[in-house]
Amino acid sequence: MPAPIRTLTTIAEARAFVAAERAAGRRVALVPTMGALHRGHLELVRRARERAETVIASVFVNPLQFGPHEDLDRYPRTPQTDTEQLIVLGVEAVFMPTVEEMYPDGGRSATLVTAGHLGTVLEGRSRPGHYDGVLTVVTKLFSIVAPDVALFGEKDAQQLFLVRRMVRDLDLPVEIIGVPTVREPDGLALSSRNAMLQAGERQDALALSRALEAAGSAADRGVEAMLAAAQSVFQSDTGVQLDYLAVVDPRTFAFANESHHGLVQVLVAARVGTASTNAVRLIDNAIFSIP
Numbered sequence: 001m002p003a004p005i006r007t008l009t010t011i012a013e014a015r016a017f018v019a020a021e022r023a024a025g026r027r028v029a030l031v032p033t034m035g036a037l038h039r040g041h042l043e044l045v046r047r048a049r050e051r052a053e054t055v056i057a058s059v060f061v062n063p064l065q066f067g068p069h070e071d072l073d074r075y076p077r078t079p080q081t082d083t084e085q086l087i088v089l090g091v092e093a094v095f096m097p098t099v100e101e102m103y104p105d106g107g108r109s110a111t112l113v114t115a116g117h118l119g120t121v122l123e124g125r126s127r128p129g130h131y132d133g134v135l136t137v138v139t140k141l142f143s144i145v146a147p148d149v150a151l152f153g154e155k156d157a158q159q160l161f162l163v164r165r166m167v168r169d170l171d172l173p174v175e176i177i178g179v180p181t182v183r184e185p186d187g188l189a190l191s192s193r194n195a196m197l198q199a200g201e202r203q204d205a206l207a208l209s210r211a212l213e214a215a216g217s218a219a220d221r222g223v224e225a226m227l228a229a230a231q232s233v234f235q236s237d238t239g240v241q242l243d244y245l246a247v248v249d250p251r252t253f254a255f256a257n258e259s260h261h262g263l264v265q266v267l268v269a270a271r272v273g274t275a276s277t278n279a280v281r282l283i284d285n286a287i288f289s290i291p
């Protein structure tokens with residue numbers, strides 16, 4: 001019989017809950033999410049359990065990280081099933097604040113944590129302000145929950161890199177753990193946005209993982225060959241519009257050049273679906289080694 005879960009909706013409740021856990025000598029892990037939980041999130045929770053006696057998941061669709069023409073309104077919201085899944089996993093608490101609780105003054109004109117230059121390239125170039133929104137809400141969650149450890153999926157590699165860098169730059173007392181992407185058997189990376197794919201588009205979405213696979217099989221020929229191999233997947237896939245493909249050094253997130261040897265991270269973003277207003281934007285990445 002799983003223990004009852006505490007549903008925390010206010011910042012004061014969350015702080016009081018964490019204070020009691022700490023007073024009882026328990027370590028606290030935070031799993032920040034935007035809900036619509038899937039097996040990738042459940043893996044974050046499972047890994048969190050290995051690191052702390054008390055696991056708190058946050059479920060908050062953060063408006064600050066969505067641009068004006070992005071999918072904030074369409075983003076799936078399933079608080080009931082999210083809570084049920086978290087109960088089965090034995091999570092001690094879920095923090096589900098309202099937008100007003102997190103941003104009483106509206107948010108847009110408030111203090112921001114900025115991601116700097118790296119927040120303006122790749123994902124940040126396509127989604128201006130996105131990572132400032134992410135870092136701001138993550139900082140708020142760290143301030144509210146004061147976790148010993150926080151877990152993030154590796155699927156958003158740039159987010160994980162920026163969160164780690166922020167923690168280092170701002171001396172935040174939290175350990176960041178990256179958790180490998182969970183995939184369907186055919187390679188599709190799990191994402192809450194997969195729920196927005198229409199019938200038929202699910203197959204098209206495989207272009208992302210196929211492009212990564214193609215890049216990996218060209219790794220012994222260098223960066224340019226990897227990019228060309230990945231690019232060729234999109235030339236034959238009409239239902240998918242490539243946003244960007246890039247090869248970076250995972251230690252710095254700088255673009256890798258042709259003379260690069262050793263580990264590289266291939267990043268891909270694409271819009272799946274022909275109707276541009278309803279297209280679903282997906283990202284994926286993989287690490288390979290150039291001999």
Ligand code: PAF
Nearest residue numbers: 032033034062134137156
């Ligand atoms: O990766 C996500 O789901 C979100 O960007 C996060 C980290 C929960 C912040 O809103």
